[in-house]
Amino acid sequence: MIKYVRGGHYSHHFDSSRENNDTETYGNRIATFMGIFTTAEEGGGKSVFGTRYHILATIFPNIGVTVVHSPGDAMLWFNLNPKYQTHQLSIHAGCPIYKGTKIGLTLWVRSKGQELRSLCPIETSSAFDYFI
Numbered sequence: 001m002i003k004y005v006r007g008g009h010y011s012h013h014f015d016s017s018r019e020n021n022d023t024e025t026y027g028n029r030i031a032t033f034m035g036i037f038t039t040a041e042e043g044g045g046k047s048v049f050g051t052r053y054h055i056l057a058t059i060f061p062n063i064g065v066t067v068v069h070s071p072g073d074a075m076l077w078f079n080l081n082p083k084y085q086t087h088q089l090s091i092h093a094g095c096p097i098y099k100g101t102k103i104g105l106t107l108w109v110r111s112k113g114q115e116l117r118s119l120c121p122i123e124t125s126s127a128f129d130y131f132i
């Protein structure tokens with residue numbers, strides 16, 4: 001569960017991590033599911049020109065995507081490239097909240113044991129890139 005109040009935000013980051021005990025056992029975070037329960041009344045971000053605009057959003061700057069939420073929305077995105085390394089296009093951030101409360105649920109899908117691993121030829125496919 002994540003909850004943001006005024007000033008709350010999640011700076012740009014990748015959801016995948018460096019190798020550790022968890023990645024050894026379960027694999028890295030191949031995908032992220034995020035559900036939105038409540039959106040703030042006012043949120044924001046900054047455009048590339050530095051002007052503030054009011055959005056309640058998760059942004060993916062490397063692919064130019066801004067997802068503006070409503071309660072009940074869900075998002076799913078991929079974090080790894082076909083070699084199971086951090087995908088540079090997956091960097092994202094939760095924009096700061098100015099007013100109200102944003103509550104969501106983030107679930108990370110680990111790569112080990114996923115059907116994708118054995119049934120789809122993602123190692124040789126560029127289709128994977130399309131989904132993030």
Ligand SMILES: O=C(O)CCC(=O)C(=O)O
Pocket residue numbers: 002010015032034057058059092093094095104106
């Ligand atoms: O709050 C958001 O919009 C993004 C949250 C996020 O990136 C995360 O939980 O990993």
Ligand SMILES: [Fe+2]
Pocket residue numbers: 013014015032092
């Ligand atoms: Fe994230």
